[in-house]
Amino acid sequence: MRIGFGYDSHRFAEGRRLLLGGVEVTYEKxxxxxxxxxxxVHADTDPxxxxxxxxxxxKRAAEMAIHRGYAVSxxxxxxxxxxxxxxxxxxxxRRNIAKVLGTEPSRVNVxxxxxxxxGFIGRGEGIAAFAVVTLxxxxxxxxx
Numbered sequence: 531m532r533i534g535f536g537y538d539s540h541r542f543a544e545g546r547r548l549l550l551g552g553v554e555v556t557y558e559k560x561x562x563x564x565x566x567x568x569x570x571v572h573a574d575t576d577p578x579x580x581x582x583x584x585x586x587x588x589k590r591a592a593e594m595a596i597h598r599g600y601a602v603s604x605x606x607x608x609x610x611x612x613x614x615x616x617x618x619x620x621x622x623x624r625r626n627i628a629k630v631l632g633t634e635p636s637r638v639n640v641x642x643x644x645x646x647x648x649g650f651i652g653r654g655e656g657i658a659a660f661a662v663v664t665l666x667x668x669x670x671x672x673x674x
Contacts, residue, residue: 532600532665534538538573539658541650550609550659551623551640552585554631557614561657569659570609570623570640585630592631600665602631605638607661612654616642 547559549568561567564575568584572591579587592602605627609616616623620640629633645651651658 531667534661534663534665536573536661536663537658538569540567540569541656542654548614549584550619552583552626553619553620553622555614555616569634569657570607570661571627585626588627589630595665596632596668599668601668602633602637603666605631605633605661605663605665607639607659608641608643609657609659610643610645610651611657612644612647612652615639627659630649 540560540561540563543562545557546562546567548555548557548560549566549624550570552568552571561569563569565572565576565579565587566584571584572587574587595601620642621635623640624635624638625641628638631638647653650656
C-alpha cells in the first residue's frame with residue numbers, strides 16, 4: 531500500500547472560471563494558475579501544462595500508478611474556502627474524480643470547509659485544498 535498527501539492553494543482572479551473537481555462552479559471569480567487552476571485535482575508549476583485540463587493531469591498520474599501495479603483504493607479531500615458554497619457541486623466532483631481514477635465514487639470523498647474568516651482564505655483572496663490518496667497493489671482486497 532502507498533499513501534500520498536497533497537496540498538494546493540490558488541488566488542482568486544477576475545475573468546477566470548472556477549473549476550474544482552472538473553466541475554465549473556458558479557462564482558464571480560476563478561482561480562489563477564498554470565493549467566485550469568483546479569486546486570482540488572492537482573498541484574503543479576510546469577509551464578508545459580499551461581491551459582491543460584486538470585483532469586488530464588490526474589489521469590496521467592493514475593496511469594503512472596497503474597503502470598507500477600497500483601490502483602486507487604481511496605481518496606479523501608477537503609477544499610477550504612469562504613465562498614462559494616460547494617455542496618451543490620460535490621457529487622459531480624466525486625463522480626468526475628472517480629471516473630478519471632478508474633474507481634467507484636464511493637471511494638472518493640470531497641468535503642468543503644470555511645476558514646472561519648481567518649487568513650487569506652477568510653478574506654476571500656483564494657482557496658486551499660488537501661487530499662490524501664491510498665493506493666493498493668492492483669488486485670489486492672483493498673481495491674476490490
